[in-house]
Amino acid sequence: MASDSQKTRDLDDMQKLVSLAKRRGFVFQSSEIYGGINACWDYGPLGIELKLNIKQAWWNSMTRRPDIEGLDAAILMHPLVWKASGHVDGFTDPLVDCKKCKNRFRADQIDTSKGCPSCKGELTEPRNFNLMFKTFMGPVEEDAAVVYLRPETAQGIYVNFLNVHTAARKKVPFGIAQIGKAFRNEITPGNFIFRTREFEQMEMQYFVKPGSDDEWMASWKERRLQWYLDHGFRRENLQFHQHGKGELAHYAKAAFDIQYKFPFGWQELEGIHNRTDFDLGRHQEFAKKSLEYFDEHTKEKFLPYIIETSAGCDRSLLACLCDAYREEGEGDDLRVVLKFHPKLAPVKVAFLPLSKKEELTGPTQRLQQEFVEDMVTQYDETASIGKRYRRQDEIGTPLCVTFDFDSLNDKKVTVRHRDTMAQDRVDLTQLKDYVRQKLKNFSN
Numbered sequence: 452m453a454s455d456s457q458k459t460r461d462l463d464d465m466q467k468l469v470s471l472a473k474r475r476g477f478v479f480q481s482s483e484i485y486g487g488i489n490a491c492w493d494y495g496p497l498g499i500e501l502k503l504n505i506k507q508a509w510w511n512s513m514t515r516r517p518d519i520e521g522l523d524a525a526i527l528m529h530p531l532v533w534k535a536s537g538h539v540d541g542f543t544d545p546l547v548d549c550k551k552c553k554n555r556f557r558a559d560q561i562d563t564s565k566g567c568p569s570c571k572g573e574l575t576e577p578r579n580f581n582l583m584f585k586t587f588m589g590p591v592e593e594d595a596a597v598v599y600l601r602p603e604t605a606q607g608i609y610v611n612f613l614n615v616h617t618a619a620r621k622k623v624p625f626g627i628a629q630i631g632k633a634f635r636n637e638i639t640p641g642n643f644i645f646r647t648r649e650f651e652q653m654e655m656q657y658f659v660k661p662g663s664d665d666e667w668m669a670s671w672k673e674r675r676l677q678w679y680l681d682h683g684f685r686r687e688n689l690q691f692h693q694h695g696k697g698e699l700a701h702y703a704k705a706a707f708d709i710q711y712k713f714p715f716g717w718q719e720l721e722g723i724h725n726r727t728d729f730d731l732g733r734h735q736e737f738a739k740k741s742l743e744y745f746d747e748h749t750k751e752k753f754l755p756y757i758i759e760t761s762a763g764c765d766r767s768l769l770a771c772l773c774d775a776y777r778e779e780g781e782g783d784d785l786r787v788v789l790k791f792h793p794k795l796a797p798v799k800v801a802f803l804p805l806s807k808k809e810e811l812t813g814p815t816q817r818l819q820q821e822f823v824e825d826m827v828t829q830y831d832e833t834a835s836i837g838k839r840y841r842r843q844d845e846i847g848t849p850l851c852v853t854f855d856f857d858s859l860n861d862k863k864v865t866v867r868h869r870d871t872m873a874q875d876r877v878d879l880t881q882l883k884d885y886v887r888q889k890l891k892n893f894s895n
């Protein structure tokens with residue numbers, strides 16, 4: 452039986468992940484040499500690979516269907532867009548200040564009757580604080596030139612509904628998918644990259660005939676949960692949270708969050724909303740242009756309802772790191788391993804010569820060259836082989852290929868598996884197929 456020290460442990464402390472992320476080049480604090488800037492983060496060499504893999508997996512799952520098209524709209528939009536969407540008047544959080552320590556809080560996230568959570572001081576009355584970042588377009592800083600950094604990517608999709616429908620000759624039901632930056636001047640950002648002021652969203656808006664919306668809502672809810680499961684997230688760490696009457700946005704008919712069990716509690720990963728015809732209705736009104744859809748088959752005209760799936764890319768990445776993180780053993784035997792799904796793993800294979808001797812390093816590097824066009828690889832010749840395996844475990848590399856002295860004669864290499872630590876001896880002529888198979892037929 453495994454002793455306690457050999458048991459696998461999940462992530463229990465965010466600080467461990469923050470320090471691993473920095474040390475190994477996943478996430479750095481923005482402008483760190485200047486002391487950093489609050490709630491902004493930079494993705495390092497491994498972080499960008501992981502992020503690209505998440506985005507690509509999401510993009511493929513959406514756009515490799517005949518009924519969904521892609522879009523990349525501008526971040527800056529006509530200011531009336533945000534009037535129509537309700538953001539200028541209503542995209543606010545209730546802000547309270549502590550009169551004593553001057554800290555700021557979101558009134559809906561604390562118990563205001565108990566006073567300031569930091570020092571118990573008296574709090575101000577809540578006031579509405581708009582979360583949109585304002586800037587000026589053109590060289591004149593005047594009210595007429597005010598534009599906003601988009602607080603969500605969705606509006607870029609709504610205003611292009613007709614363009615996409617016409618250009619791509621799409622019939623309702625169809626969807627538009629977009630990945631892009633969004634900006635919110637959050638009152639209380641935090642928990643590493645969970646809530647930041649600049650972040651990326653992966654949003655898909657699905658336009659349906661009114662009356663079929665409940666069915667599509669149910670279908671998208673299941674599909675989106677399945678997407679996380681297909682990419683290695685553990686089922687026990689995911690749940691749906693249905694918005695109650697008080698939580699539901701005024702325009703929404705129904706809303707579910709997919710929540711993830713972070714070390715700091717269950718929190719939203721993605722929102723799936725039935726937004727009705729509110730958005731197209733409002734843009735139609737403000738732009739004074741009909742956005743109605745004409746169904747050639749039934750000769751009906753209607754404003755489609757919208758089912759939205761809105762996921763945070765950075766939040767998915769954080770959940771992916773948390774979910775993958777495992778510790779085994781103690782002290783000198785501690786093994787930290789990121790058990791990423793191979794599709795998401797930033798590095799797929801590491802090539803390791805058993806020693807630094809040239810007779811091994813040359814062939815190992817040549818072997819690596821055979822893979823670089825197909826996948827992200829690493830080469831490492833420093834430190835003992837055991838240490839190098841641990842390094843690769845810590846960044847979640849599924850396979851390590853070790854070239855040793857025997858390889859020179861038997862033309863075989865050792866392939867070591869991240870999760871089981873099992874080792875196979877594989878013929879060099881079979882290696883490519885073997886690696887492809889192992890990465891494809893992964894299960895954990």
Ligand code: ATP
Pocket residue numbers: 603635637644645646647648649650651652719720721722761762763764765766767
């Ligand atoms: P909250 O109520 O927690 O502020 P929200 O319900 O307003 O969030 P949505 O507008 O539904 O969030 O945004 C969709 C998705 O975008 C969220 O599920 C989340 O993954 C991501 N997201 C929203 N705000 C942020 C942020 N400040 N930082 C990182 N990701 C965010």
